[in-house]
Amino acid sequence: MKSSLKKSLFVGLAALGFVAVAGSANAQTASAKSYAKVTSNKALTTDATTRNVNVNGTNAIYTKAGTLKGAKVVATTTTTKALANAQTGKANFRAYRVATTNRGSVYYKVVSFDKQYRGWVYGGKSTSAFAGGVASYATTKDATAPASTNTYKLSSTSTTANTTLFKAPVWTQYKVGRAVVDGKTLTSTDAYKDAVLTFNKAVTTSREGDTWYQVASVNGSTTNGLVGAWVKASDVTQTNPQSDTSVRFTFTDPSGNVVKTLDYSKANAKSGETLGSLTGTNGNYSWSLPTGVATDLQSKINATLNGTGYSYNVSANESTLAQAKAGSTVTLPVTKGDVVYQTLKPYVATKDDVTSTHLLTANSKSAGAFFKGSFKEGDQTIDISQLVHTDDNGNVQSHSNSLPAVKTYIDGVTNNKDTALANLNNDVKEYAANFYLAPANISTSDLFSGTKGSAFSSQDVLNYLAKHSTLNTLKSAIYPVFNADGTVKEWDQLNLNATSANSGTFGSSPVQVVYTYGDGSAVSDPFSATNNGSSVNPFE
Template sequence: MKTNLKNILLIGFATLGLAAVSGVINGQSASAKTYAKVTSNNVMSTSAPTRNVNVTGTNAIYTKAGTLKGARLVATKTTLNILKNSQQGQKNWRAYRVATTNRGSVYYKIVSFDKSYRGWIYGGKVSNQFNAGVKAYTTTNAINDSQADNKTAYQLKSNAASGSNTTFYSQPAWSQYKIGRARENGDGPIITDASKYNNVTFTLSQAVKTTREGETWYQISNPTNHDLNGAWIKKSDVTVLPIPEEVVRIRIKSTEGQLLGVLTLPKQDSESTGSQTIANEYGQVITDSHTVNTAGLSAAYQKLLNDANISGNYGISGLSDQQILANSLALRMADYGQTAEITVAPNPQPELVLFTNTSQTLLAGPVQNGETAGDMISAVYTGNQVVEYNTILNDIVNGLRGEAGTTLSADQLSNVLQQANASEFYYVENTSTGKILSSGDLNNNGTINEALFNVPLIVYRAELTKSQIANTTGDGSNGNGYNPGAYAGTVNQTPAPAIQGKFGENNFLMLYYAGTPSKSFTINGTDGADKMNVKQLYEQFK
């Protein structure tokens, strides 16, 4: 029986034949999983706010497009369905890459503002349109708010703690990705101590409400405080500037309607009206004048502006007689517990004139074997590039501007040299000729042209510091050449320290640089020096 059964089994398989076996194999191949392939993957270039999105919960987030081999789950649809309704701005999202697959699917790489989630999510079939798992999202919405009238004076509701800043922001908190606390001067270091603004007054120029939290934020207007002007603050952090009964307040605005500052004057025992308090502090001229040119009026206003800590160049010279009269009337009617409003104007800016011109300006550095002890510099290596002498010359000349008759300072000249990349640079001397190499002798990356291989060279590190400028003496000559410094004078005049020169006097300017030379060397094309720029050669052979 066992033998017969075995024969039957063998016969059964034989009867199935090759076709059956082939079918089994083909069936296994047909069930193998296939994956999509990425056909493009690009950084999104549209403006950042237009790429703020929200998740819809219909699609999950993966480490790569979900149909790609090896994609791992980052956040499930269930999780995203919860996050889409979050009332925290930290759960806003920013899209920053877009990819398409060979199946025509579009995926976006997104990140939550708090960076707790990052990955790829299905976004439909049309590139640069947010569909399916993501949708366009506005993190704030403009609202009408009577407090944002750019007129009423406000201050912090309570004093900010020293050494912290949870008050002032460059944008409402968590409304834009990677944009947080306000910065000094708008683009400087982050403000980390809000307490120094406890007594600053400001107006509110516009209002928005955050979409998730539903909080109202105001943009600050204070043109005399560049740290806070344009910054954002939460509604709960501001309060109207109170007016005590025993003080008179003066609100000072610009001719453009911007609040510049608020001045509070306390009542003295001998005084009975606010106008009397103002007149006693700044003189009767400030409450009685009808014209701009009234004697003593400008000085009175300047004292008032200084007392109000209004920085910037404001005064009354730009006002009309009608505006002066309106100010005088407002101050004359001022009383305790009330606010008087006056207007001031930016003072006209003086015309700035050049200190010198390019045909009368010289930059010179030492050479070892030159015929003269101050061979004119032709081209230099500075700011990681080769720069023509005339380019630096033009930048220096155009940067040296001042009010006619004023004296050039060491600070101003030093700052101009730094802005022109001319306070420190490198140049090369061909010691066989004593001439400084021109831009034609140098490659664009600062390396030496092959035509000068095997020629003896010296690299100089040249500098002209503020200290050297400030301490310049004499006419620059020392018998063997010159003393480093800045020298100037008018035509046919003996050179003198440049910081004695005045703007608008048709000066010549000679900038004599201190040059520290390297050792003499040659480049043979095989020692690696041919790949070094001028600065690197100096460091190698100094």
Template sequence: MQTNLKKSLYLGLATLSLAGVAAATTTTASAKSYAKAGSYTKLTTAATSRNVAATGTNALYTKPGTVKGAKVVASKKTMASLASSKKSASYFRAYGQKTTNRGSVYYRVVSMDGKYRGYIYGGKTAGTFAGGIESANTTTAATTPTTKTYYLKNPGKTNTLWDAPKYTQYKAAKVINSTSALASDSFTVDSAVTKTKEGSLYYHVTDNNNTKISGWIYAGALQTGENSTITSAKSITVNYVDSSTGKSVKSGVLITASDAKSGAALSSDDVTSVNNDIASSTYLPAGYSLANASNSYVTTSTTWGTSVTVPVTANADAGITIASSYALNATTGKNDALSTDGALASDGSTTVTKAQANFTADYQGVSGTVATQSGLSDALTAAKLNTIYVPVTESDGTTQSTNADGDALYTKYTLSTSSLPTSLTFGSTNLSLTYNAAGSYALTSGSSTMTAQ
């Protein structure tokens, strides 16, 4: 009985021992297994070749993700959000790497805005971006504009020059903090890109006044002409006022010269030029003349950037004088001079000479103002000059030809209204009319009836 008891005790102890060994084995197998990272290697390839974008498949860690102690810097969800972002700040720059004992490559990266920095899984091949990141072109080449010279639209601290479009390169920096001092400078464009994520267009420019100043600028910050503030500072601003009422007729007229400098006095040549311009039809308000043409409105004491007030008086009404008539030559396609001696107007009784005089007397407007093409057409029709009849002469050039009935022969001409001028002003004395031949006609004796032959 004792022997059986001893056997039972031995068996029980053996069972307990085996159970303890099994338990110990289980605990060891369930412990987390960590990878070990190799030494840190700095990436030395061209910086621009190490621009990468997150793919959104892996998180960003303080250490290679499978190494003990690695903490999450940006979750997989955050990295996915950066992957789909439309902002260049979400790109990364890779600058170092570590490879674990399991063959996984982790890259040390930093976001372009510096907000995120850490290690991300990059595949199994050192020097190749895969896994959680991929190579990225932060800009895309664009067409360089045909217009090469531009000016700053709004000089200042906004939209200044950069050594690379902002956030398209790590630590992209401003070339100059403010462009205020460059307000009057012109710039030459030599290349163009768009920011790949945003699609915004940037030009690389060089200051024509100081070629040491060059960089990238948002295309929308440029314009083809000087901004109005700078232009007025290098001009004389002319304000025309009605001499009888004192009311403004035309204001803000800018007159400048190639050598104009803000605040500088006008040269004697500039004085002559500006005074002539003030009096010219190019700048004078339409329908007005200088109240005193002998006045000198600027002198050598006048400085660029100042303004002058110029009194003007309204012009009287005036007509338009017809100076010549032409007929389209169907063979040559050119206009030949058309003599209207003895010609009749469209009614068959009024002479063209009389009809032209009527046109000048009846169709009038303020001298110097523009007569519209449609207005001219209507007035010429009212004066019976939309159609004219020119005598047909014999070989002697004097005797008028007749038909078998003895009726005088004429060539009918119709006015080409599309050839009428569009900018002729009232008071002009050089209106030319163009006609097209429209067949042979005879004037029935004793009447004003024209009959086609």
């Protein structure tokens, strides 16, 4: 009896052991099948500067695609989140390979600019754009360059090191370092201790917030090997500083050569204050100078240009001069006759109907980059301004992703809701097309000018605009594209292209320019967009 019991127990335990082993084997097989496989692994070949990216903390970085067998963590989500918010360019990343798995997932191989982190990060479900745990990243933002008449010197130099002059602002491009002059890396800066520099471009680094200048000339030469190099604004000293309460007027001849320079201050001037003011009568606004300022400025300009054979008429250019700000430099071209700036008056029309035009208006500063109009769709008021709230300077304070009024309107449509939605979105686009963002990088010397009384053709106007990309193609205010439930599908913006203009006479009334547009394009990061164009504007 005991023997039989033992045998029975033994067989039972053996059977259980077999089940356990079989279960373990099956579990291992299932686990092995759960891993993804790579179906494509390619090098990225687009321009390297377009592959600067930032991790965002939603995904970790692995030694291989995270769902592959054997993938190990290089940087946790805690680390990638810290890198995303780091205030040093060392945390910038460059993407250089892309892989796709049999599950349709995309992974990018990335490396930090300081080479401390290298590995694969989840990039969404499409190779057409960075997504998932990584996003395109601009390592710099455009800044205002010093006036071309301002001159500078390096604040300090060294006979043994170069920590000042670089091929690109530090940590803004991967593996790009010190400046290269005549084919050789610059290892010391002593050769430039007395060099007089001018700059023609400026950027601010996105993480540190440092401003950098690009060298335009060295001791007056634009062919010097150092031209094109970058230096941090804090590492140079201006040699001809102007008072922040004065406007520096630089008078240039038709060849661009400087004839004379005048620093002018009005009484009790403050930094950043304009010489004149914007005033309006019956809804018509224009810039003007106080009588005393106009008279005094004309007297000082006459004295400055005395003996040069050149003259400049203040009253003919009052609108431009009134907008000049204390602390800025304004270039004024002069000829042997009176030069005047011709004001342009922009209108807008669709590319399909250029005969129906509407006045094109500058988007207000407080609206920022966004269309904030309100209109009726049927019996429903659609108030776009409810979506984005901005301060007086146009900076976004808060925003919403839905507008209940749109849902209410669509829900009330009994037939063909798709057509109703399409019509509503088209109406939003057409209203937004009536507003443009202030064009950037326009100085007084870029205005449409000529001798007073001389004629210009419509083609002359179009040729002028073609030379200035930010005037030839204006950007509309950013506007929403809605889904039927009132949520915002995307934020779009129009390119407004100059297509026709009237002829006229310099010094006469504003000349009409017609801009046309087609379909809008999605704006990837609308809430960081700005409406901070140049203070000088050729449009009425």
